[in-house]
Amino acid sequence: HLAANGRAFLRNTTLSSTGRYVYGININSDNATVELENVSISATGTIGGTGVWLPALGTSLKAKNFSIHTSDIGIDNRAGQVTLEDGSITTQNTNGYALYVSREFGSSATVKTKNVQIETFGHSGVGALTRASGAEIHLEDSSITTHGENAYGLFASGFNSKLTTRNTSITTEGETAH
Numbered sequence: 753h754l755a756a757n758g759r760a761f762l763r764n765t766t767l768s769s770t771g772r773y774v775y776g777i778n779i780n781s782d783n784a785t786v787e788l789e790n791v792s793i794s795a796t797g798t799i800g801g802t803g804v805w806l807p808a809l810g811t812s813l814k815a816k817n818f819s820i821h822t823s824d825i826g827i828d829n830r831a832g833q834v835t836l837e838d839g840s841i842t843t844q845n846t847n848g849y850a851l852y853v854s855r856e857f858g859s860s861a862t863v864k865t866k867n868v869q870i871e872t873f874g875h876s877g878v879g880a881l882t883r884a885s886g887a888e889i890h891l892e893d894s895s896i897t898t899h900g901e902n903a904y905g906l907f908a909s910g911f912n913s914k915l916t917t918r919n920t921s922i923t924t925e926g927e928t929a930h
Contacts, residue, residue: 754784763789773800776820779832783810790817796844797823803841806832809859815839826850826870827863834863846874850896855886855913862887868894875900878907879922885912891920901926 754760758781765788767776776793779786786804795801801823804813811832818839820826825848826841827834841850850870855861863880868891870879879896880889887910894917896905905922908915924930 754779754781754786756781756783758784760785761787762791764791766792768794769801770796770798772798774802775805776803776822777805777813779804779806779811779813780808781811782808784808785812786814788813788815788818791815792818793820795822800824802828804828806830806834806861807856808832809857822848824848825852827852829853829861829863830856831859831861836863836865836868838867840869840871842870843872843877844874846876846900848872848874848877849881850878851880851889852878852883853881853887853889854883860886860888863889864892865890865894866892870894870896872898872903873900875902875926877903879905880915881907882909882913882915884910888914890916890918892918893920895921895923897923897925898929899925901928903929905930
């Protein structure tokens with residue numbers, strides 16, 4: 753856990769967490785920054801496994817050459833800025849969201865990807881979801897594949913939430929997948 757305005761840089765690292773309500777990385781202090789390079793994160797909770805959580809104001813995550821494997825949520829961003837390049841995010845469980853951006857606290861929350869492969873396996877999984885005004889995801893040169901029933905590749909919810917793609921493929925499999 754970083755202090756306010758804290759900064760962490762992880763390179764050539766593997767992080768693994770298991771149990772109930774686990775996080776690979778919890779960026780939960782105002783204006784804290786985490787940079788990842790060649791990092792693998794596994795967060796497989798029996799209930800609630802999240803790869804990276806950004807609930808505090810002004811937080812940021814920059815990841816390059818990364819993999820995130822979770823039971824539930826890959827990246828849960830509520831008030832930060834996330835930049836992802838050359839990586840993968842995989843979720844396993846029902847209602848698993850690879851990218852979840854929901855602006856909270858009156859600030860913006862964004863995710864920008866370049867060359868990121870996203871895959872969900874659970875029933876009602878979502879590759880990329882924005883919720884509420886000020887929430888934004890931009891996917892570039894990336895891909896999303898969902899495998900579960902009633903799954904969504906892309907889902908934008910709430911007035912003025914934004915979800916854009918460029919040179920990105922979306923594939924959904926499973927009964928009533930969208």
